[in-house]
Ligand SMILES: [Zn+2]
């Protein structure tokens with residue numbers, strides 16, 4: 001069978017994600033918040049580290065649905081985020097890596113909150129979005145955590161379409177200047193389900209759709225949708241995964257890779273500058289290691305992050321071994337900086353047309369695993 | 382020789398409060414001063430640059446903890462605690478003795494020093510005055526404390542007297558063992574429990590040793606507050622005017638205000654930083670536990686008009702953190718602990734700055750009255766009677 005929609009071959013590309021005045025060059029990454037915080041960071045440090053954007057899973061704060069603190073007060077979303085208002089925010093019904101929940105109906109989905117499993121209706125979700133005013137929102141979606149059966153699959157598509165339609169209507173009715181940008185959710189389903197979905201989407205006023213959120217790897221989309229930014233929620237664990245995702249057409253990926261490394265006491269150490277080193281390089285440094293005990297050099301000599309400009313490996317190792325909170329703050333700052341530089345070098349490389357060869361060199365240069373993890377994150381104690 | 386300058390710049394005309402400019406090897410310290418505690422070469426959740434921005438001029442490190450981690454060998458290799466934690470301002474270290482006695486149940490005290498079992502491998506170890514000095518010399522603290530024989534204030538009179546005299550003998554050994562008097566200041570510690578006679582003997586003996594500064598110790602064990610204030614009064618009457626006076630382990634806001642009025646200059650306490658991690662905010666209008674359900678929908682900042690970055694609204698380039706946000710994140714997110722620690726440390730440092738300014742303006746008694754009025758929301762019946770009594774001894778009547 002000829003697939004009518006794959007006319008565009010997916011490949012790494014550069015572009016820009018425009019959201020509420022913010023211009024985010026792509027490819028780039030968003031960091032999932034944890035209850036409104038960038039794990040370990042105070043607002044000014046979050047700001048100094050130039051985080052491109054953050055991902056807010058609303059279910060984390062919906063312990064009592066409409067009676068939750070975030071829902072009842074007059075606050076906007078920015079009052080629930082401990083970072084400056086200049087960082088772009090994507091609101092999503094569920095958290096990144098949601099806990100297990102499978103049921104949904106045509107009017108609601110099950111979410112897992114600190115108050116137990118609750119039903120989030122599209123009505124409540126849409127009204128909360130209107131009040132909270134995020135920069136961008138992933139409309140309500142049926143995205144079961146376990147593999148859906150054949151009966152569920154077409155329902156996922158039709159629900160996502162209906163809920164997006166409802167949301168669009170509501171937005172158009174109110175014509176609010178600060179209405180959030182709409183991100184349409186695309187489930188991780190085979191093309192046989194997605195082709196009719198894209199057809200239906202064409203009937204929608206898709207000019208309002210600012211991005212697609214892919215729950216699996218991005219797939220090729222019909223030509224008229226090709227310029228719409230593709231956000232991937234498929235987890236990436238290593239820089240190798242990132243490179244693969246970009247080659248598959250991802251423009252923005254949401255990733256907790258940085259926080260996971262930080263929690264484990266690992267300092268990221270890779271770059272996309274393609275050195276000529278003949279030995280295999282590590283992608284991360286275990287900062288817990290005794291070898292740093294009296295090493296007064298920064299984590300990376302040429303790193304310009306807040307951590308490396310001032311603090312030594314010896315101090316960070318001491319803080320980790322003494323279980324001092326600022327250990328994770330410093331590592332988080334460094335790790336975000338490394339990922340930021342990596343992405344910026346990748347964009348330059350794509351623009352120069354040398355992405356494929358740079359990627360190949362990267363794969364030869366770096367191992368694809370992190371060093372053994374010794375430190376337990378402060379929150380996992 | 383001494384590496385300390387101390388100049389009293391203003392005296393309250395009513396109480397014994399004073400404001401002074403102290404200069405230590407790592408810069409100026411304006412007193413009265415509160416010194417936040419960074420036990421293991423780090424203030425819980427606050428980076429050195431954040432602590433600088435809060436206006437902190439001197440912090441504490443604990444010798445006992447640094448002796449274990451990173452250890453003396455590493456401290457020597459990296460050139461001391463300032464360089465290690467990139468803290469360019471002043472550091473005060475304790476002797477390590479108090480930590481041992483309070484943390485290690487099996488510590489025993491002999492004339493030689495404090496005997497204890499290593500928390501690493503259980504092997505018997507000994508902290509002598511000489512060893513404590515050697516550790517503090519490796520740390521390179523601007524103010525180091527003598528090893529003293531600390532006993533609880535409720536200890537019997539014989540043991541109390543023994544501890545007082547032993548502390549004097551240990552001071553002599555510390556002075557002898559101190560290798561860097563030209564760059565590090567050794568403070569003596571007045572002991573003697575709640576016994577006025579012992580405190581007086583101790584003051585007189587230690588003043589003779591002419592250390593650059595003098596600490597009053599053995600008073601943070603939760604003793605009866607009136608007796609506590611009497612001891613502070615006794616000591617402050619005997620201590621020389623031209624030396625800084627450090628009241629060890631004291632840091633509740635009320636205690637700070639009263640003890641400044643009684644003539645003390647320097648204070649330290651883990652309370653503001655420790656309590657922040659359990660969700661307790663210290664404010665001008667009393668303390669609050671943000672885990673309490675009543676804050677769930679409370680969109681106000683921790684403290685109205687607080688100038689700390691957490692409480693300042695976003696329009697004023699602050700972070701605009703609400704009580705409701707704290708309620709939902711406290712004890713769940715490390716960042717919430719960082720934020721509340723910043724607020725609490727700001728509160729303590731700001732309280733000291735306000736007191737200093739009031740002393741300089743000679744409006745300190747009015748400041749003290751306003752402080753208690755705010756703390757207890759104008760309800761004089763709630764004022765602690767020990768504070769009312771202590772302040773009367775320095776001519777301030779809270780109830781009038
Ligand atoms: Zn760095």
Ligand SMILES: [Zn+2]
Pocket residue numbers: 683684687688689690691692693724727
């Ligand atoms: Zn505040």
